[in-house]
Amino acid sequence: MTPFAEAVRLLRERKGVTQKQMAYAIGVSPAYLSALEHGKRGKPSFDFLQRVAGYFNIIWDEAEELFSLAGVSDPRVVIDTAGMPPEYTAFANALAKDIRHLPSSVLNELSDVLQRSRTTG
Structure with missing residues (x-):
């Protein structure tokens, strides 16, 4: 959902x-x-x-x-890492592969990190 x-x-x-x-x-x-x-x-x-x-x-x-x-509700997200360093592509692929298995606590931590990075630019 x-x-x-x-x-x-x-x-x-x-x-x-x-x-x-x-x-x-x-x-x-x-x-x-x-x-x-x-x-x-x-x-x-x-x-x-x-x-x-x-x-x-x-x-x-x-x-x-x-x-x-x-x-923020598109269930089929595409992450375009073209032109980015290889570690970005590797991370995006690992996330796509493993997201179904992440506990909600990890999702909350990642969300917090993303929120902080948006505010600190």
Whole structure:
């Protein structure tokens, strides 16, 4: 499941609607919505995001957060290391191979490292 899918599922549960009800209301197939919620579809379109926000009648701050989650919810990520030193490519490949087996504590540590590197530039 992606961060966006988790957010949509929570919104659906809060409103008390099924995937099928929501899908028909926003004009997509139940199969598409199911695939999106199970992380089998890529990043949703801006039009789709607007329909979701309208359907749940969410305020701007919540909509902005939902749009942000959609931006980090592509389940098939490509890391382009062309032109980088070899250790970057080796690391990207090792991460791709082993990410399914990493405990959440390691993911949290890596996330912290990435966050710190963004703020220290």
